[in-house]
Amino acid sequence: AQSVTQLDSQVPVFEEAPVELRCNYSSSVSVYLFWYVQYPNQGLQLLLKYLSGSTLVKGINGFEAEFNKSQTSFHLRKPSVHISDTAEYFCAVGRPAGTALIFGKGTTLSVSS
Amino acid sequence: DTGVSQDPRHKITKRGQNVTFRCDPISEHNRLYWYRQTLGQGPEFLTYFQNEAQLEKSRLLSDRFSAERPKGSFSTLEIQRTEQGDSAMYLCASSDPGREGYGYTFGSGTRLTVV
Numbered sequence: 001a002q003s004v005t006q007l008d009s010q011v012p013v014f015e016e017a018p019v020e021l022r023c024n025y026s027s028s029v030s031v032y033l034f035w036y037v038q039y040p041n042q043g044l045q046l047l048l049k050y051l052s053g054s055t056l057v058k059g060i061n062g063f064e065a066e067f068n069k070s071q072t073s074f075h076l077r078k079p080s081v082h083i084s085d086t087a088e089y090f091c092a093v094g095r096p097a098g099t100a101l102i103f104g105k106g107t108t109l110s111v112s113s
Numbered sequence: 114d115t116g117v118s119q120d121p122r123h124k125i126t127k128r129g130q131n132v133t134f135r136c137d138p139i140s141e142h143n144r145l146y147w148y149r150q151t152l153g154q155g156p157e158f159l160t161y162f163q164n165e166a167q168l169e170k171s172r173l174l175s176d177r178f179s180a181e182r183p184k185g186s187f188s189t190l191e192i193q194r195t196e197q198g199d200s201a202m203y204l205c206a207s208s209d210p211g212r213e214g215y216g217y218t219f220g221s222g223t224r225l226t227v228v
Contacts, residue, residue, distance in 0.1 A: 004155075034216050043117070043204055043219035044156070090155050099169055100146065101217065103155035 002027040002093050006104035013111055015083055021076040021107045023091030033074040034092040034101065035065055044090060050074060051096075061085070086111045117220035119205050125226045126195055133191045134223045138207030145188050146217060147180055148204040149173065156204055162188060195227045 007022040032051050036044040048059025055067040065076045074091060088108055092101040118137040126132050138145045143164050148156035160170045164185035182188040192199055202224050206217035
């Protein structure tokens with residue numbers, strides 16, 4: 001079985017500061033990894049994904065994530081955040097031959113000026 | 114491509130009533146998924162279809178829940194005899210199996226409030 005743990009439920013940061021949102025996963029097989037963002041009262045939008053290949057993945061809005069197989073982690077980073085990045089962020093894991101994605105409980109990123 | 118559409122956006126119902134939600138996936142996507150999201154939690158998988166076949170159901174999907182995708186296009190999720198614990202955001206997503214692992218495209222969700 002797979003599982004996802006998002007290590008921080010809330011991350012407050014100031015505008016233009018760097019941020020890291022942490023995600024660990026558990027799986028006995030190869031996995032695909034995803035980060036989604038959710039703005040209030042909206043669905044989830046895909047930020048980036050890791051399928052295979054380069055462990056550093058770049059996504060939309062200046063976000064990137066690094067897949068670390070030995071640490072079973074997939075942390076999301078942004079070097080300089082904006083107020084508009086304030087949202088809920090979800091890490092998810094899926095199997096290459098599987099179907100349903102398993103989501104973490106989410107991390108609330110709050111960016112203030 | 115207009116994305117994944119869900120209707121209605123909001124639904125308030127009295128406990129014990131039946132409700133039905135609709136999802137229209139991206140037209141070329143033959144996989145369709147239903148998730149439930151409660152406050153402060155991540156989306157929880159309910160069920161998924163490949164074309165019209167319902168291939169997997171979560172244990173969260175009690176007997177009061179039923180989902181259909183009659184012609185492999187739109188899908189409906191019905192909840193019978195609603196309970197206050199059913200209050201949640203119900204999310205629909207679709208994917209393209211030809212690009213396995215691409216990830217889902219989500220709709221904006223239907224927020225259900227049971228009073």
